[in-house]
Amino acid sequence: MQFYRALSRLSRNAFARRPLLPPPPPPHRIPPPFTKVLGFSEFYDGGSSSNYGIRHQHHNSSPIVEERLDPFSLVADELLVLANRLRDMVVAEVPKLASAAEYFFKFGVEGKRFRPTILLLMANALNVPMPRSVSGIHDEGDSLSLELRTRQQCIAEITEMIHVASLLHDDVLDDADTRRGVGSLNFVMGNKLAVLAGDFLLSRACVALASLKNTEVVSLLATVVEHLVTGETMQMTTSSEQRVSMEYYMQKTYYKTASLISNSCKAIALLAGQTADVATLAFDYGKNLGLAFQLIDDVLDFTGTSASLGKGSLSDIRHGIVTAPILFAIEEFPQLRSVVDKGFEDPANVEIALDYLGKSRGIQRARELASKHANLAAAAIDSLPESDDEDVLRSRRALVDLTQRVIMRTK
Amino acid sequence: MQFYRALSRLSRNAFARRPLLPPPPPPHRIPPPFTKVLGFSEFYDGGSSSNYGIRHQHHNSSPIVEERLDPFSLVADELLVLANRLRDMVVAEVPKLASAAEYFFKFGVEGKRFRPTILLLMANALNVPMPRSVSGIHDEGDSLSLELRTRQQCIAEITEMIHVASLLHDDVLDDADTRRGVGSLNFVMGNKLAVLAGDFLLSRACVALASLKNTEVVSLLATVVEHLVTGETMQMTTSSEQRVSMEYYMQKTYYKTASLISNSCKAIALLAGQTADVATLAFDYGKNLGLAFQLIDDVLDFTGTSASLGKGSLSDIRHGIVTAPILFAIEEFPQLRSVVDKGFEDPANVEIALDYLGKSRGIQRARELASKHANLAAAAIDSLPESDDEDVLRSRRALVDLTQRVIMRTK
Numbered sequence: 155m156q157f158y159r160a161l162s163r164l165s166r167n168a169f170a171r172r173p174l175l176p177p178p179p180p181p182h183r184i185p186p187p188f189t190k191v192l193g194f195s196e197f198y199d200g201g202s203s204s205n206y207g208i209r210h211q212h213h214n215s216s217p218i219v220e221e222r223l224d225p226f227s228l229v230a231d232e233l234l235v236l237a238n239r240l241r242d243m244v245v246a247e248v249p250k251l252a253s254a255a256e257y258f259f260k261f262g263v264e265g266k267r268f269r270p271t272i273l274l275l276m277a278n279a280l281n282v283p284m285p286r287s288v289s290g291i292h293d294e295g296d297s298l299s300l301e302l303r304t305r306q307q308c309i310a311e312i313t314e315m316i317h318v319a320s321l322l323h324d325d326v327l328d329d330a331d332t333r334r335g336v337g338s339l340n341f342v343m344g345n346k347l348a349v350l351a352g353d354f355l356l357s358r359a360c361v362a363l364a365s366l367k368n369t370e371v372v373s374l375l376a377t378v379v380e381h382l383v384t385g386e387t388m389q390m391t392t393s394s395e396q397r398v399s400m401e402y403y404m405q406k407t408y409y410k411t412a413s414l415i416s417n418s419c420k421a422i423a424l425l426a427g428q429t430a431d432v433a434t435l436a437f438d439y440g441k442n443l444g445l446a447f448q449l450i451d452d453v454l455d456f457t458g459t460s461a462s463l464g465k466g467s468l469s470d471i472r473h474g475i476v477t478a479p480i481l482f483a484i485e486e487f488p489q490l491r492s493v494v495d496k497g498f499e500d501p502a503n504v505e506i507a508l509d510y511l512g513k514s515r516g517i518q519r520a521r522e523l524a525s526k527h528a529n530l531a532a533a534a535i536d537s538l539p540e541s542d543d544e545d546v547l548r549s550r551r552a553l554v555d556l557t558q559r560v561i562m563r564t565k
Numbered sequence: 566m567q568f569y570r571a572l573s574r575l576s577r578n579a580f581a582r583r584p585l586l587p588p589p590p591p592p593h594r595i596p597p598p599f600t601k602v603l604g605f606s607e608f609y610d611g612g613s614s615s616n617y618g619i620r621h622q623h624h625n626s627s628p629i630v631e632e633r634l635d636p637f638s639l640v641a642d643e644l645l646v647l648a649n650r651l652r653d654m655v656v657a658e659v660p661k662l663a664s665a666a667e668y669f670f671k672f673g674v675e676g677k678r679f680r681p682t683i684l685l686l687m688a689n690a691l692n693v694p695m696p697r698s699v700s701g702i703h704d705e706g707d708s709l710s711l712e713l714r715t716r717q718q719c720i721a722e723i724t725e726m727i728h729v730a731s732l733l734h735d736d737v738l739d740d741a742d743t744r745r746g747v748g749s750l751n752f753v754m755g756n757k758l759a760v761l762a763g764d765f766l767l768s769r770a771c772v773a774l775a776s777l778k779n780t781e782v783v784s785l786l787a788t789v790v791e792h793l794v795t796g797e798t799m800q801m802t803t804s805s806e807q808r809v810s811m812e813y814y815m816q817k818t819y820y821k822t823a824s825l826i827s828n829s830c831k832a833i834a835l836l837a838g839q840t841a842d843v844a845t846l847a848f849d850y851g852k853n854l855g856l857a858f859q860l861i862d863d864v865l866d867f868t869g870t871s872a873s874l875g876k877g878s879l880s881d882i883r884h885g886i887v888t889a890p891i892l893f894a895i896e897e898f899p900q901l902r903s904v905v906d907k908g909f910e911d912p913a914n915v916e917i918a919l920d921y922l923g924k925s926r927g928i929q930r931a932r933e934l935a936s937k938h939a940n941l942a943a944a945a946i947d948s949l950p951e952s953d954d955e956d957v958l959r960s961r962r963a964l965v966d967l968t969q970r971v972i973m974r975t976k
Contacts, residue, residue: 250802323761345737347798350734353767356764360783360790363783372774372775372780376774379768380765380768380772383768387765
């Protein structure tokens with residue numbers, strides 16, 4: 155759930171660290187045909203991806219120009235098309251329901267770019283150029299290509315709808331009164347409308363899924379909804395044993411954070427008619443990126459931007475949620491277990507746990523585990539069938555670059 | 566939403582009025598193969614169905630034996646199979662989630678028989694016997710028949726899951742603290758688990774739908790979820806104009822009550838490979854039965870069992886929900902409109918509205934409209950392609966019989 159909100163911060167952060175970077179295209183820009191992207195090769199250097207042995211050619215661009223790349227802008231124009239279509243899809247016969255469902259799409263502009271970004275990059279990365287010869291066949295290839303792209307965009311839209319639906323229901327669950335800085339829908343319009351708007355988005359997602367006429371993909375994304383629910387329930391109903399189990403934690407993290415992006419990456423591959431092996435690589439990328447992301451999120455909850463312990467929001471531990479750094483610390487200091495068992499309603503107990511955490515390698519080991527998953531994600535991209543298509547290679551490099559951004563971020 | 570809970574009362578009522586009727590089979594009874602049903606022909610007389618010109622032969626059974634029929638028992642054994650499978654389907658990796666989802670299936674035994682009953686009767690009513698000749702082909706027909714039946718049962722299960730999910734979410738919405746006489750799940754376990762359990766059931770329904778590998782059916786039932794949400798939202802966000810519009814009321818009633826049963830009836834027909842015309846008849850049956858049911862429900866909210874005004878629970882009007890009897894009364898007494906506009910928080914206003922209603926033909930016209938829809942439902946069954954299969958005809962008579970039970974009920 156936290157995944158994309160923080161990825162949003164990550165992206166803004168990436169901009170902030172690169173003062174030479176031109177601003178992103180204005181939102182009113184007329185999008186070009188969506189298989190075209192911004193003549194991006196001038197700006198991209200392959201960056202950290204070369205560490206992962208991606209089989210690509212480096213460009214002869216200057217270091218300064220190289221510095222200006224941003225994976226998010228690679229599909230920026232296409233994202234505008236998606237955003238508009240998403241709005242069209244949540245139009246309902248009941249204006250109030252539509253406005254409720256649209257609520258997040260209006261306010262969540264920043265937060266909603268990342269699932270679609272990853273999925274469109276994955277679509278590019280797996281693109282098998284249609285055979286082109288003369289006249290008629292050329293057109294047919296274009297038309298097939300266009301149809302596939304539209305279906306893959308649909309996956310990105312469905313993924314976004316499932317995500318927003320789960321946010322809406324989470325807000326009800328948590329009695330949250332803010333979300334991304336604006337009043338949460340349940341606060342503004344009541345729990346009733348928030349539950350209904352979530353259900354409405356899920357049903358629209360399901361109708362859109364059905365329109366793809368691919369039952370394997372329907373099944374994949376239906377399972378994601380189940381995973382989101384399972385993960386949330388696992389978190390709220392842990393036994394004492396489960397709370398200190400790394401296996402339980404990783405399973406919950408997969409359900410809550412990684413399942414949506416991994417299964418939708420896989421769906422992108424399946425729609426493209428890729429082999430089961432390639433679909434599994436796409437899945438592995440999403441899964442490991444999601445896990446790495448959440449592990450870093452859990453570290454930052456302790457360290458914040460300052461990288462020193464106790465400077466984060468400490469929101470997890472204060473809500474009694476035990477994450478990777480503490481779990482690793484327990485392995486070094488088994489006596490921390492009894493502190494955890496007492497719960498964290500008493501702030502003094504939080505302090506004791508932080509003391510143990512500070513003495514342990516918990517933070518470091520959580521970071522190492524995040525790196526391991528980031529590397530696995532990059533390796534999955536590296537294992538894709540070779541391609542000499544420049545667009546394909548560029549998107550693969552962007553996907554690999556994302557794995558490094560995820561673990562390098564400090565907020 | 567009210568549809569099946571009241572149908573449940575209707576069935577118990579039907580039992581109460583027939584003291585000679587044997588008790589239903591005990592729940593631990595081992596179900597026979599599900600295409601067999603209780604040797605029911607001995608007990609069934611065709612009843613009121615003959616009024617609708619169903620082309621069937623009457624049985625040579627005595628009037629006393631005829632009196633013992635009950636459409637609900639026609640598929641009783643098969644329902645036990647379904648109930649067990651439903652329980653299997655809501656088993657989750659998280660025990661608490663499974664127990665939450667199972668909550669209604671445990672307590673709601675009575676309440677959950679009716680959608681499946683109608684759907685299994687519809688499956689029988691549309692059954693096209695597989696061609697049977699000797700040896701191999703005989704087996705193949707049986708196996709195809711069995712496969713189709715399993716898929717149709719799956720529709721009944723999915724329908725039930727969607728229904729229970731909507732009950733769970735309605736309970737959150739209404740802050741209801743009881744449901745069917747037992748504490749509602751949100752009261753017992755909190756809103757959080759009720760929302761999650763509803764989402765979980767929806768996702769399981771979606772996974773089960775996907776397994777049917779029929780995208781038209783997926784789309785139909787996804788649309789139902791949307792309709793349930795739309796109907797609920799229409800009810801909670803009416804403008805002054807909409808509140809007194811019969812068209813708005815009927816549309817809302819379709820969404821909230823009739824869409825689920827009509828679209829699942831249609832799904833039963835589509836799975837059987839029936840023509841679009843037959844699928845439309847199945848849809849029309851469900852739609853009109855649902856509308857008739859809700860209209861009578863709205864009447865009974867005013868009259869209760871006594872058939873005299875003001876003896877019902879008056880629950881709708883006290884919640885500010887304006888239903889058919891009042892809408893018809895406004896047509897006769899336009900000055901009632903200003904009473905409605907004032908709302909019904911003041912009990913005195915309820916009394917004034919009841920006075921107008923008593924002077925008007927509102928109750929009678931709502932009953933007439935219900936009868937009209939019940940007759941349309943029966944006519945849809947009557948318009949099905951002719952059949953001389955005794956099982957088919959028996960189920961068609963049971964479906965027609967249901968249309969009369971719905972409008973004759975007094976509670």
